[in-house]
Amino acid sequence: MKKQKRPTGLTQLLVPLIALLLLVLFNLIRDPSFFSVEMTANNNGDPVLTGNLISILNGASEMAILAMGMTLVTAASGGQDISVGALSTIAASMFIKVLRGGASINAGTLLLGFLLSCLVAMAFGAFNGTLVAVFRIQPMIATLILYTCGRSIAYWINGGASPTVNSPLVSALGGFIPGIPIPTPVLIVLGVGLLFALAFRFTSLGLYMQTVGINQGAARLNGINAVGMKLLAFILLGACCSVSGIIGASRLSMVNHEQLMLDIEMDAILAVAIGGNSLGGGKFRMTGSIIGAYVIQALTTTLYAMKVASTDIKAYKALVIILLVVIASPVVKQKVAHLVGKMRSNAVGKEAA
Amino acid sequence: MKKFVALILILALGLCASLAVADGAVRLGIINNPPSESGYRAANVADFARVFSAENGYEVMTYYSLKNDEQISAAQGFITDGVDYLLISAADTTGWDETLTQAQEAGVRVFLFDRMIDCDPSLYEAAVVSDMATEGITAVTWLKSLELPEYKVVHIQGVMGTDAQRGRTAALDAEFAAGTMTKVVQQTGNWSADEAKLIVEAVINSGESFNVIYAENDDMARGAVAALDDAGITHGTAEGAQVVVMGFDCNKWALRELLAGNWNYDGQCSPFQADVIDGMIKNLEAGTALEGLNEAKQIISVEKGFDARTITEEDINAYGLGE
Numbered sequence: 001m002k003k004q005k006r007p008t009g010l011t012q013l014l015v016p017l018i019a020l021l022l023l024v025l026f027n028l029i030r031d032p033s034f035f036s037v038e039m040t041a042n043n044n045g046d047p048v049l050t051g052n053l054i055s056i057l058n059g060a061s062e063m064a065i066l067a068m069g070m071t072l073v074t075a076a077s078g079g080q081d082i083s084v085g086a087l088s089t090i091a092a093s094m095f096i097k098v099l100r101g102g103a104s105i106n107a108g109t110l111l112l113g114f115l116l117s118c119l120v121a122m123a124f125g126a127f128n129g130t131l132v133a134v135f136r137i138q139p140m141i142a143t144l145i146l147y148t149c150g151r152s153i154a155y156w157i158n159g160g161a162s163p164t165v166n167s168p169l170v171s172a173l174g175g176f177i178p179g180i181p182i183p184t185p186v187l188i189v190l191g192v193g194l195l196f197a198l199a200f201r202f203t204s205l206g207l208y209m210q211t212v213g214i215n216q217g218a219a220r221l222n223g224i225n226a227v228g229m230k231l232l233a234f235i236l237l238g239a240c241c242s243v244s245g246i247i248g249a250s251r252l253s254m255v256n257h258e259q260l261m262l263d264i265e266m267d268a269i270l271a272v273a274i275g276g277n278s279l280g281g282g283k284f285r286m287t288g289s290i291i292g293a294y295v296i297q298a299l300t301t302t303l304y305a306m307k308v309a310s311t312d313i314k315a316y317k318a319l320v321i322i323l324l325v326v327i328a329s330p331v332v333k334q335k336v337a338h339l340v341g342k343m344r345s346n347a348v349g350k351e352a353a
Numbered sequence: 354m355k356k357f358v359a360l361i362l363i364l365a366l367g368l369c370a371s372l373a374v375a376d377g378a379v380r381l382g383i384i385n386n387p388p389s390e391s392g393y394r395a396a397n398v399a400d401f402a403r404v405f406s407a408e409n410g411y412e413v414m415t416y417y418s419l420k421n422d423e424q425i426s427a428a429q430g431f432i433t434d435g436v437d438y439l440l441i442s443a444a445d446t447t448g449w450d451e452t453l454t455q456a457q458e459a460g461v462r463v464f465l466f467d468r469m470i471d472c473d474p475s476l477y478e479a480a481v482v483s484d485m486a487t488e489g490i491t492a493v494t495w496l497k498s499l500e501l502p503e504y505k506v507v508h509i510q511g512v513m514g515t516d517a518q519r520g521r522t523a524a525l526d527a528e529f530a531a532g533t534m535t536k537v538v539q540q541t542g543n544w545s546a547d548e549a550k551l552i553v554e555a556v557i558n559s560g561e562s563f564n565v566i567y568a569e570n571d572d573m574a575r576g577a578v579a580a581l582d583d584a585g586i587t588h589g590t591a592e593g594a595q596v597v598v599m600g601f602d603c604n605k606w607a608l609r610e611l612l613a614g615n616w617n618y619d620g621q622c623s624p625f626q627a628d629v630i631d632g633m634i635k636n637l638e639a640g641t642a643l644e645g646l647n648e649a650k651q652i653i654s655v656e657k658g659f660d661a662r663t664i665t666e667e668d669i670n671a672y673g674l675g676e
Contacts, residue, residue, distance in 0.1 A: 033560075043582040050584050055554045152389060161392035161675050162572070164606045175583060252546045252575050254606075258391065259545045259572060304555035310541035311513055 012276040015328040016291040019274065023298045027052075027305075034305065039181060044168075046178045052301055054183065060297035061185035062088070062244035062261060065192050067271035067289040069233075069240030074272055076209045076233040077132050078281025079139025083124075085264045086150020087238065088245035091121040092255045093157040095246045096165055105167040118242040124150075125238020126231060133230035147265070154257040164254045174250025185247045189290075192243060196286060206284075209233060213281030267296050274324055295324075378412040379634065381405055382431030382461075383440045384424050387417040392604050392675040397467065397624035401440075404627035421445035428452050432459050438634060442467040453477065462637065466626040468516075474650045479633055479643055481626040484653045485520020491658045492599060492620045493524040496565065497533075499597065504534035504565055507556055509542040509549045509577060511569040517622065521569045521601060537563040542573040549576030557584045565597045571607035574600030574616060590614040590661045603659065605673030611661040612669065618661065621672060623654040 027034040037051035066084050073081050098113035099105050124146060131142035155161075177184055200206040211219045212229045219226050244264075249255050273279055274295055275288025299320055303313050326332060383405070388398040398417075405411040414436065416427035421444040431439060432455055439461055443449060446469060453476040456463055465480035496504070508525055511518035518541075528534040538556050542549035549568060556563060557580060566581075566588075568574035578598055581588050588596040591614060598616040600607055610616045629652055633643050645652055659668060 031559075040585050042585045043587065048583060048585075050558065052555070052558045055551065055558060059551055059554075155389040161389075161395050162604065162606070163676075175579070248547070251550070252579055254546065254572075254575065256546065256572055257389070259543075259547075261547075262543075262545065300551065301555060304540065304552055305559060307538055307540070310510060310539070313540075 012285050013288050013291065015276050015324065016274050016288055016295055019295045019324050020291060020298065023295065023302060027302055031305070042176060044178065046176055047181045048176050049181045049183075052305060056294060056297045056301050057186050058183040059301065060293045061183075061189045062248050063264060063267050063271060063296065064189050064290050064293040065240050065244040065247075066237075066264060066268040067275070067293045068192060068196055068286055069237030070268045070272050071275070071277060071284050071286045071289040072209055072233040073139065073237050074277060074279055075213045075281055075284040076230045077139050078213055078279075079132070080265075080269045080272075080279065081128060081143045081234065081237055082140055082265045082269075083128065083143040083146035083150055084237065084241050084268055085261045086147050086154070087121055087124050087241040088248060088264070089154040089255065089257055089260045090124065090150055090157065091117040091242040091245035092249035092260055093154040093163075093257065094120045095242075096163055096249055096255045097157055097159075099165050099167070099170065100163060105165065105169055107169070110169055110173070114242070114246060117246060118239055121242035121245070122235050122238040125234045125236070125241070128238075129231040129234030132234065133227040151257050154255070154260075158255060158257055162254055162256045166253060170250050170253050174247060174252070185251075188243065188247060192240070193290065200286075210281075210283050214283070268293070270321065271296055274321075274328065276328055378407070378410055379438065379638065380434075380436045381411055381413045381438050381440060382428065382434070382436040383413060383415040384428055384431075385415065385417055385440075385442045386419055386444060390419065393602060393622060393624050396674040397442075397626070400625050400627045404631050409631070419444055421448055425449065425452050429455065432456050432461050435459075436461055439463045440630060441465055441470070443470050446471045450476070464630050464633065466630060467624070469649075469651075474648075477650065478637065479630075479646055480649070480651045481629050481654060482651055483622055483656060485517050485622075486523055487520075487653070488517075488601065488620050488622060488656055488658075489521040489524030491656070492521070492567070492601070492618065493528060495618055495658050495660065496567075496597070496599065497528075501564060501597070504528070505537050505561075505563040506534050506565040506567050507537050507553060507563045507577070508539040509552055509566070509568040509573045510539065511541065511544050511573075513541050517601075518569060521620075525567055534565075537561055542568070542576065544570050544572060546572040546576035546579075549573035550580045553577045553580035554583075557581075557586070564595060565599070567599050569601055571600040571602045571604045571619065574598055574607065574619075575610075578610075578615065589616055602674065603672050604675050605669055606675070608659060608664060608669040608673045611659055611664045612666070614661055616661060618658060620658045621656040623656050624674065626654060629654075 035053050037049055037053050039047055040050055042048045070081060070084065094117040095113040098116055099109055102109040128143050128146060131137045132139050172178065173184055175184065208224050208229050211224055212226045216226045248261050271292035272289045274292035275285060277284045277288055299317060303316055308316055383401060385398060386394050388395040405413050414431060418424050424444055425448060428439060428441065429452055439456055441463065449470045450472050453463055453472055457476060463477040465477050467482060469480055469482060506525065510522055529536045538552065540552050542552055566574065566577045568577055578588060581596060586596055587594045588598050599618040600616060601620040601622060603619050603621045607619050611619055636643055657672065
């Protein structure tokens with residue numbers, strides 16, 4: 001009997017990569033100049049890169065960072081956190097609050113703002129994690145609480161609607177650092193990605209997370225603290241929320257508690273799914289989720305560039321997503337694998353004959 | 354024991370009620386959306402709190418909700434409590450007939466503010482509302498007064514189907530239809546600064562030229578301006594600026610952008626209805642008829658449009674929302 005070939009990591013990445021490739025091809029045929037990148041000067045006179053490619057890379061930053069954290073939560077708990085948009089807004093409000101509290105905005109206050117916002121977001125993450133890991137509440141139900149009340153909490157922190165800050169440092173954080181033509185959010189995504197890559201390379205974090213997700217009991221018997229791992233996943237997602245919330249707030253130097261990163265939880269979960277990860281937990285590939293985030297953003301930018309009517313945009317987006325999710329579904333994958341296997345054996349048969 | 358407690362409670366409530374009525378204050382029940390909804394609402398709630406105070410001879414009960422059914426049951430509660438007037442900014446336009454009829458039967462007089470309700474005008478005394486279509490016309494008239502050689506407009510709309518979006522879009526659509534202005538792009542930013550930024554980035558990347566940004570709220574204008582800044586496109590009142598920037602709502606921070614010359618125009622959407630209603634209540638209490646109502650019993654709030662070339666610090670303090 002032939003041994004069933006285990007899917008390697010690369011086949012998991014196949015679907016998101018093909019999706020991305022199709023989007024690229026579609027745009028190249030539609031408008032060959034779509035991906036042209038130009039070097040111009042912004043209104044501060046600093047050199048910056050512009051173009052659709054930069055828009056996509058830049059615009060997907062918040063989603064990509066949330067998708068990284070969401071992948072861990074999905075792997076360890078077998079469920080999704082739907083409060084990431086609200087939690088990011090809380091973190092952003094905290095950040096802006098610290099900046100507005102000080103006499104002037106300098107590197108020190110930025111760091112303090114980041115640390116406090118990170119601390120608060122991680123505490124909320126721990127709250128979600130406790131409900132899930134200790135009280136064994138379904139992740140979606142547990143995080144529904146913060147999803148519902150998170151934006152009100154952000155409003156309390158703001159102490160009014162839409163506080164703004166005015167500082168070149170904050171603009172640089174959400175836009176361009178003078179002299180560096182690459183958008184700062186893109187650099188931040190690289191940094192966060194690198195941190196995760198190092199953590200997976202030098203610790204057993206990834207292995208433990210997916211072991212807990214595959215079989216909690218077996219993990220415990222092997223000496224892995226399952227409750228602690230789930231808790232850690234949610235706390236790390238909290239930290240991701242803080243980073244992406246700060247990016248979101250810095251882009252426009254403002255926090256609108258009702259609008260900031262609205263519905264981003266859906267996109268972040270979608271990115272994980274497009275990345276070929278099982279939403280039921282267990283094995284995961286963070287790279288897939290990150291590519292998934294860029295696929296979603298590329299889709300949005302494409303639709304804007306095509307000037308699709310405002311009212312139709314979500315419908316088109318849904319169509320493409322249905323297609324992607326169905327193609328990535330186990331049933332279709334199995335059918336394709338079956339078909340490929342058949343063709344191979346036919347070929348082998350013919351050779352033998 | 355339970356009965357005893359209940360009896361005490363009822364007695365206490367009765368005492369409170371009779372005390373409240375005794376001092377001759379006008380009793381109001383105000384139903385509104387929560388101040389956290391938006392900068393507009395926060396200013397609206399603050400305006401009502403300022404005018405309808407105990408010092409001004411009012412005894413006020415307020416209820417905030419974004420949900421129509423919760424608002425309706427609160428209104429019924431206020432009617433049972435025996436308020437003199439109900440002031441309502443409804444979450445939804447439908448479903449109020451029965452409650453308003455109840456109010457009429459109980460002798461409670463109703464004022465609508467900010468939002469209309471689909472019902473017979475005989476069920477309320479007056480409605481103090483904004484006319485979004487007029488806001489759009491004021492803005493477009495101002496834009497035409499600039500007499501630009503050509504108008505190539507990037508139009509960023511609010512959430513489709515909302516009153517504000519329909520009104521503010523209509524005036525510009527009329528110009529597009531008449532051919533006096535060119536529509537470069539017309540897309541919804543869903544009131545969100547981030548989405549507006551992406552839309553304007555896409556236009557810039559497509560290489561199409563434009564000289565006007567017409568954003569239907571301040572947040573989206575801010576997002577659009579961020580995209581312009583990144584691409585090195587000049588805007589505002591400076592000599593030779595490439596793009597005229599227009600917003601709506603008159604947040605204080607937005608008016609400051611006008612004062613700094615970064616934007617060109619901001620249209621007001623007035624949340625200040627309390628003084629008008631206060632005047633009408635005084636009229637009714639004195640037994641005089643209400644004046645200045647149109648056939649739908651509306652009073653349209655007077656709303657300005659601010660020009661960056663003429664705006665002053667006083668304007669910001671008087672008309673700006675938030676802080």
